[in-house]
Amino acid sequence: MLFEYGLAGLLMRTALRVPQNPAVAYGTEVVANYEQLLARATSLSARFQALGVKPGSRVAILMKNHPAWLEIMFGCWHAGLAVVPINVKLHAKEVAHILQDCSPEFMFYDADNPAATEALASVPGTQGITIDTPSYQAWFTQPAAPAVAVQSSSLAWLFYTSGTTGRPKGAMLSHANLLAMALNYSADVEPEGVGRQLLHIAPMSHGSGLYMVPHVLHGSLQICPVSRSFDPHETEQLLTAYDKVSVFAAPTMITRLQASAKGKLPGLHTLVNGGAAMYVADTLRFIEQFGPRLAQIYGQGETPMTISAMPKTMHSVTHPQAMTRLASCGVAQTGMQVKVVDAQGHTLPPNEIGEIIVHGPTVMNGYWNLPEATAAALQNGWLQTGDLGSFDADGFLTLKARSKEVIISGGSNIYPREVEEILLLHPAVTEVSVVGHADADWGEVVVACIVANGDHEQLRAELEQLCLENIARFKRPKKYVFLDQLPKNATGKVLKGQLQAV
Missing domain, CATH: 3.30.300.30 (ANL, C-terminal domain)
Structure with a gap:
């Protein structure tokens, strides 16, 4: 019954099952358990509903990593609204483009972000709310209201692609897309057991934020560093203070952490690499230094975190094909159809390089207000990734390049x-x-x-x-x-x- 409320139902279910489990921490201080997190989310939802915000409306979040991310995200979903995460490093004109494109009713942001205030000034239709202020806390004084039912296909997360080849496009991800991603995380990324904590050193506006969903499903603690970003020394301290911690990070962050670490990161359960495949030399150095605690995923904004995966148990340095496998990004995730095709769309045999195309429950509904771009990206339901790669005979997928590279x-x-x-x-x-x-x-x-x-x-x-x-x-x-x-x-x-x- 709870899943008629989409992703909000995950928090409702976990708060019902383990209400006293710690849910959110700021550094080493736990600031909310699951019962309290749900209360905050439902109060924010009630405020949205009292203001007459219609289901399906968008709410933007332009914030560094912060505990408020969780209550805002789940408060939006509880009210039937869609979240628009925005990277804090974007220029004011880039932020303004996103606001103009999707017309969010509100944007929650950090008061010290000049790009946010400049962008809001040029888009008067969006109301800005700064966090960590008395006026922000006033949004959580409304008595709880019932959750708004949604369709599984309803928009949940409108993710604007990085735009390295042009203006960013809004990939429309539904409640069903993100639920499938969460289930795939358990099945394919950490099948050995999901960590009891998730440390957010990568931006919560991207992959780390998406991984809040499977960890809320499992009743895990979400840890936000006090620095609100990636600091190698702080990360090592937190991986000493906590136990059984999962972390999502990009390769550059992993190599920086590895170079600065003084110890063995005793609290690290799994370090999930994403954003780009790690080089074999870096992978071998990590395993030698910290042991078999590395997992690899391959996904895109259009199929979030979910194309292929290689969990810790597949990172064997003694396997006869170890060097080939460590250069790969693993095998297709559960329920995902992944092919390598030639220019005519014909499936290629093992070890032949072609474009990677993907079909499955995590693939986006399309691009926001861009029917032509959607038609080009989704052909007969298959996402054209633009990435080139090849499978080996055992089904391990290796990325070679973007087609334009x-x-x-x-x-x-x-x-x-x-x-x-x-x-x-x-x-x-x-x-x-x-x-x-x-x-x-x-x-x-x-x-x-x-x-x-x-x-x-x-x-x-x-x-x-x-x-x-x-x-x-x-x-x-x-x-x-x-x-x-x-x-x-x-x-x-x-x-x-x-x-x-x-």
Whole structure:
């Protein structure tokens, strides 16, 4: 009966089952149990309903990680509203574009975010509410109201893609999409047992926020760092203070944590890598340092966190195919159909590279107000990911590149990731991104953009030798560019387009 209320029903069910379980913590201080979290969410829901906000309306959240995320999200869902998460690193004009595009009734935001106030000034139809203020607390004084029933197909999460190739598009994710994602988490990401805590060091506006859903389902504690962001030292402290902690993080965060850690992170249960596949060298270093506590997922905003997965038990360094499997992003998640196809849409055999397409219960309903883009992305119900990859004979999926990132040199396709994997074998290389530069003779040539320690001239010669020993000559970088850091967008993805202009 509770599931007629969609995702709000998950919180209602957990509060009924384990009301005294700790639900939300700020650093090491627990600030609410599940009974209290539900009370806050239902009070906010009642306020929305008293104001006459119609089911299906949107509410934006532009906040750093904070305990308020949970009460706002579930308060919206309890009232039948859709959440619009916005990355706090976006420019005011980017925030304004999102507000203008989806017309949210309200936006909850941090008072010290100038982009929020500037964007709100240009979009008068959206009312701004700052958190951690008396006026924010006044939103939670309304007596509880009944939950609003929703359809399983009703919009729950309107996620704007990172927009590395143009204006961000709003991927429409339903209650059914996110419930399927939550069930897949238990079946495929942590099948050995879901952690009793979830530490939010990655933005709650993205993957870490989505993973609140399966952890609320399991009655786990949600931990928000006091820094409200990723700080390696604080993360290590929290992974010492708590036990059986799951963490979602991007590869760059994992390598920074690994480099700064003084101990063995005793409270870490599972570190789920997402956003990009980890390089084999980094994976091996992590396992050597912290043990088999790494899981890998592959998803997109259009099929959240749910295309393929490789749980901890699959991260074996002794398996005969260990190096191949560790380079992959695992096998298709439960209930997901994943294919690798050629340009005509024909399924390719193992070890043939093509576009990855996906069909299943987590695939979005489409893009907000963009029917043409929706038709291009969803063909006969299959999501065209734009990612290139291949399956091996055992069903392990390896990503090669975005289709637009393939380098064609002298008529041969070169996949940046395979070159990047080799360059990262050198201990002095901390980050690398391989791109193609236009060339009159070859069409394109391979350029390696590198962040590294030590003498660059000597390193250049050593990297050249490393490539000669491991990959075909035509794949070797023709140019090495050494940088202090790689340019990244608001979600931490490398902006290869900028590197192509270096």
